[in-house]
Amino acid sequence: xxxxxxxxxxxxxxxxxxxxxxxxxxxxxxxxxxxxxxxxxxxxxxxxxxxxxxxxxxxxxxxxxxxxxxxxxxxxxxxxxxxxxxxxxxxxxxxxxxxxxxxxxxxxxxxxxxxxxxxxxxxxxxxxxxxxxxxxxxxxxxxxxxxxxxxxxxxxxxxxxxxxxxxxxxxxxxxxxxxxxxxxxxxxxxxxxxxxxxxxxxxxxxxxxxxxxxxxxxxxxxxxxxxxxxxxxxxxxxxxxxxxxxxxxxxxxxxxxxxxxxxxxxxxxxxxxxxxxxxxxxxxxxxxxxxxxxxxxxxxxxxxxxxxxxxxxxx
Amino acid sequence: xxxxxxxxxxxxxxxxxxxxxxxxxxxxxxxxxxxxxxxxxxxxxxxxxxxxxxxxxxxxxxxxxxxxxxxxxxxxxxxxxxxxxxxxxxxxxxxxxxxxxxxxxxxxxxxxxxxxxxxxxxxxxxxxxxxxxxxxxxxxxxxxxxxxxxxxxxxxxxxxxxxxxxxxxxxxxxxxxxxxxxxxxxxxxxxxxxxxxxxxxxxxxxxxxxxxxxxxxxxxxxxxxxxxxxxxxxxxxxxxxxxxxxxxxxxxxxxxxxxxxxxxxxxxxxxxxxxxxxxxxxxxxxxxxxxxxxxxxxxxxxxxxxxxxxxxxxx
Numbered sequence: 001x002x003x004x005x006x007x008x009x010x011x012x013x014x015x016x017x018x019x020x021x022x023x024x025x026x027x028x029x030x031x032x033x034x035x036x037x038x039x040x041x042x043x044x045x046x047x048x049x050x051x052x053x054x055x056x057x058x059x060x061x062x063x064x065x066x067x068x069x070x071x072x073x074x075x076x077x078x079x080x081x082x083x084x085x086x087x088x089x090x091x092x093x094x095x096x097x098x099x100x101x102x103x104x105x106x107x108x109x110x111x112x113x114x115x116x117x118x119x120x121x122x123x124x125x126x127x128x129x130x131x132x133x134x135x136x137x138x139x140x141x142x143x144x145x146x147x148x149x150x151x152x153x154x155x156x157x158x159x160x161x162x163x164x165x166x167x168x169x170x171x172x173x174x175x176x177x178x179x180x181x182x183x184x185x186x187x188x189x190x191x192x193x194x195x196x197x198x199x200x201x202x203x204x205x206x207x208x209x210x211x212x213x214x215x216x217x218x219x220x221x222x223x224x225x226x227x228x229x230x231x232x233x234x235x236x237x238x239x240x241x242x243x244x245x246x247x248x249x250x251x252x253x254x255x256x257x258x259x260x261x262x263x264x265x266x267x268x269x270x271x272x273x274x275x276x277x278x279x280x281x282x283x284x285x286x287x288x289x290x291x292x293x294x295x296x297x298x299x300x301x302x303x304x305x306x307x308x309x310x311x312x313x314x315x
Numbered sequence: 316x317x318x319x320x321x322x323x324x325x326x327x328x329x330x331x332x333x334x335x336x337x338x339x340x341x342x343x344x345x346x347x348x349x350x351x352x353x354x355x356x357x358x359x360x361x362x363x364x365x366x367x368x369x370x371x372x373x374x375x376x377x378x379x380x381x382x383x384x385x386x387x388x389x390x391x392x393x394x395x396x397x398x399x400x401x402x403x404x405x406x407x408x409x410x411x412x413x414x415x416x417x418x419x420x421x422x423x424x425x426x427x428x429x430x431x432x433x434x435x436x437x438x439x440x441x442x443x444x445x446x447x448x449x450x451x452x453x454x455x456x457x458x459x460x461x462x463x464x465x466x467x468x469x470x471x472x473x474x475x476x477x478x479x480x481x482x483x484x485x486x487x488x489x490x491x492x493x494x495x496x497x498x499x500x501x502x503x504x505x506x507x508x509x510x511x512x513x514x515x516x517x518x519x520x521x522x523x524x525x526x527x528x529x530x531x532x533x534x535x536x537x538x539x540x541x542x543x544x545x546x547x548x549x550x551x552x553x554x555x556x557x558x559x560x561x562x563x564x565x566x567x568x569x570x571x572x573x574x575x576x577x578x579x580x581x582x583x584x585x586x587x588x589x590x591x592x593x594x595x596x597x598x599x600x601x602x603x604x605x606x607x608x609x610x611x612x613x614x615x616x617x618x619x620x621x622x623x624x625x626x627x628x629x630x
Contacts, residue, residue, distance in 0.1 A: 001411050003437055009411070010401075013418040014425065014432040021398070021433050030434035032398055035350030041433075043400045043448055047440040083336070083347055085358045086325075087446050096316050096324070103328040110329065117329040118336050118356075119345035122318055125362040127442040131402050133358055135450075 023143050026224075028073040028208060031141045039082075040141050042073035043133040048091070056169040059098045061186040062130065063105025065264075068190045069211065070132035071113045072266040075195030076209035077143075079136030081115035086132055089125040102130070113192055142198055146205040147225035147271035149287040154270045154279035155239055156194035158184055159214050160255065163262025164247040173251060181247040184265060191268045194278050203274035210267040215260045215295055216310025217269055222294040225271075231260070231283040231306065233299040239280050260297075261310055338458050341539075343388040343523060346456045354397075355456050357388035358448040363406070371484040374413045376501040377445065378420025383505045384526065385447035386428045387581040390510030391524035392458075394451030396430035401447055404440040417445070428507055457513055461520040462540035462586035464602040469585045469594035470554055471509035473499055474529050475570065478577025479562040488566060496562040499580060506583045509593050518589035525582040530575045530610055531625025532584055537609040540586070546575070546598040546621065548614040554595050575612075576625055 001009060007026060017024035022038060023031035029042035046052060046066040057065075067084070074081050086106060090099065110117050115134055165185030168178050191209070198204045206225055208217045214236075218229045233256060237245070240259050248255035270276065271285050288294060293305035316324060322341065332339035337353055338346035344357035361367060361381040372380075382399070389396050401421060405414065425432050430449055480500030483493050506524070513519050521536045529551075533544045548571060552560070555574050563570035585591065586600050603609060608620035 006411075006414060006437060009415065010418045010435070010437075013415070013422040015422065016431075017433045018398075018431045021431070024433045025435070027434075030398070030400065032433065034354075039349075041398070041400060041450070043402045043434070043436050043446070045402045045404055045436055045438045045446065047404050047438050049441060050439050083333075083345070083356070085345065085356060085448060087358045087360045087448075089360055089362050089444055096321075099321060100324065100328070103325050107328040107330065116331070116333045116336070118332045118339045118347065119342075119358070120325070120340065121358050121360055121446075122321060122325075123360045123362050123444075124365050125442055125444065126364060127404075127440055129404055129438075129440065129444060131358070131360065131436075131446045133400060133402075133448045135356070 023141060027144050028076040031077065037137055037139050038141055040074055040077045040079035040136045040138050042070055043131060044070035044073065045129050045131040048128040057186050059101035060105035063102040064109045065186065065188055066130040067106045067109035067132050068188050068266060070134050071115065071190035071192065072209040072211065074134055074136040075191045076207050076268055077138055077141045078195050078199035078207065079138040079141060081113045081134055081136045081192060084110055084115045084117045084132060084134045086117050086120040089123050089129045091126055091128045094128055113190055138199060140199060142204055142207040144206050144208055144221045144224040147221050147227045147285050148205055149227055149285055151205055151271040151273050151285040152281045153229060153231065153283035153285060154272055154276055155267055155282050156279045157191050157267030158265045159210055159267050160240055160244050160258030160262040161247065162188060162264040164251055164253065164258050167251055175250050177250045178247050180243045188264060188266045190266055194268050197276050197278055198270060201272065201276050204270055204272045204276065207268060207270045210265055210269050211263055213261045213263040213310030214269065215306055215308050219295055219308030221271065226288055228286045228288045228292060228294055228296065229283060230286055230296045230298050230303060233297050235282045239282055263310060338456060342458055343391040346392065352452055352454050353456055355389055355392045355394035355451045355453050357385055358446060359385035359388065360444050360446040363443040372501050374416035375420035378417040379424045380501065380503055381445040382421045382424035382447050383503050383581060385449050386430065386505035386507065387524040387526065389449055389451040390506045391522050391583055392453055392456045393510050393514035393522065394453040394456060396428045396449055396451045396507060399425055399430045399432045399447055399449045401432050401435035404438050404444045406441055406443045409443055428505055453514060455514060457519055457522040459521050459523055459536045459539040462536050462542045462600050463520055464542055464600055466520055466586040466588050466600040467596045468544060468546065468598035468600060469587050469591055470582055470597050471594045472506050472582030473580045474525055474582050475555055475559050475573030475577040476562065477503060477579040479566055479568065479573050482566055490565050492565045493562050495558045503579060503581045505581055509583050512591050512593055513585060516587065516591050519585055519587045519591060522583060522585045525580055525584050526578055528576045528578040528625030529584065530621055530623050534610055534623030536586065541603055543601045543603045543607060543609055543611065544598060545601055545611045545613050545618060548612050550597045554597055575621065578625060
């Protein structure tokens with residue numbers, strides 16, 4: 001089974017979510033009622049060897065990016081971060097200095113996001129992993145399932161730049177022109193302020209954070225909402241801006257490929273019937289035709305189907 | 316640094332917990348205000364090779380016991396379990412059938428505890444780990460810091476039996492007389508109902524769940540409350556009952572050692588000025604004398620100091 005099939009199999013075991021649950025398994029975060037509003041709850045793990053290697057990144061950066069990856073799920077729900085817990089599985093190679101740096105990175109990210117770490121767990125293992133769970137508050141959490149034909153597709157934040165940074169690190173490329181890409185991978189920022197804009201808007205119909213790649217994550221919305229996505233290639237490249245094009249050129253990669261398939265920038269991808277401050281429009285939501293593709297690009301040669309690939313942990 | 320020193324070092328990075336936080340780093344669970352009451356939040360990881368080996372236990376049992384280990388922290392705060400998230404790091408050896416069994420065990424435990432799994436995360440790794448975070452509600456969460464001289468020490472649930480079961484599994488002992496011990500290790504139960512009794516009582520001053528061993532966990536309360544614990548050896552052995560004595564005899568171990576140092580039974584250890592339904596008294600809280608030991612046993616030979624040892628993940 002691939003990752004999505006595994007999630008579906010798990011969901012079938014865990015069954016109905018029960019009273020008070022507004023959003024269960026299968027979205028960026030779970031949502032349940034608490035007092036007058038709702039609490040939004042997410043968990044994310046970063047595993048050594050799978051998500052990072054210590055040759056590429058400092059322990060402080062590992063702490064930072066693991067926290068931001070989790071916080072990004074709250075941004076995608078339009079939630080205001082409140083608190084976090086951190087569960088560390090530490091290999092013997094993580095000495096006291098490394099743990100100190102890891103915690104410093106987590107704490108800096110927690111301050112930036114506004115969600116203090118109020119507890120956690122320590123365990124030893126052969127492989128280090130950092131699991132972060134965050135709670136946030138939302139009056140009106142935004143799920144993946146509300147996109148409608150006629151909505152625009154909107155994006156806040158970079159896409160492709162972090163993947164370019166990772167490629168440069170994997171291949172040992174050293175070049176001053178890719179410093180923005182390295183920074184994007186090492187020090188991503190959860191788009192909390194953009195998430196607040198989503199919460200303020202009444203036109204937003206669906207949202208997701210781009211962790212696995214734009215095409216893959218857009219497909220999650222398209223599937224959940226039963227619609228088709230059409231990305232405008234020129235707008236998408238213009239959104240990426242000079243950094244992405246320069247970096248792609250330096251690495252000998254296609255900028256559009258990076259933008260469509262690169263993950264870990266933690267941009268916010270949104271469908272909305274009206275503009276949202278801080279977001280730029282990169283395409284249109286259309287009705288899903290029977291037998292038709294869920295994703296497309298539109299360029300000089302017309303509308304072309306787009307593969308919903310990205311990074312699959314279990315492919 | 317040992318585990319406690321590492322937790323203190325982490326706490327110094329994460330700093331003040333901020334507004335609305337009643338209990339931060341260093342207790343069984345974090346507690347923060349939510350509406351009229353409080354939410355109690357915990358996270359726990361079970362790591363292959365550290366906490367379990369698949370030679371000893373089925374994937375279904377691994378799912379069950381990982382969930383119960385986390386739920387036990389809520390019981391120790393007197394909280395009513397509400398919801399759970401599950402983050403799985405899966406090694407390639409976890410095939411679809413193993414994942415199915417793992418989820419079945421988690422789901423059965425979630426139903427027993429009354430906290431449905433409403434979300435989670437999947438990642439791949441070289442080493443499998445199951446991280447569970449649970450939220451519960453409490454009007455009056457019970458911390459570790461309230462024990463006072465004159466209180467009794469009370470216990471609900473077995474101590475030592477799970478450790479005996481683990482020893483039997485590690486040494487390949489097969490004997491019908493130890494089936495209760497095997498069951499105790501493979502299928503522990505979070506003492507949710509006993510936790511509810513704590514919430515109902517006005518005499519309870521401190522509580523902890525016995526995960527690392529009675530001596531180690533009692534020392535956490537004694538430290539946080541600045542008191543001394545005196546365990547009555549006869550009462551403790553009587554509490555362990557026939558199962559513990561039979562199992563210890565079969566394994567050639569000392570029953571009192573198992574009771575004092577064995578972990579993973581998830582009994583509840585409580586200090587209280589009055590009896591609590593379902594709990595039996597095993598000793599007394601006394602004033603801490605300057606330079607005196609925090610833990611003691613009392614038997615025919617009088618009061619003896621007791622080492623606060625147990626299972627330390629980083630010793």
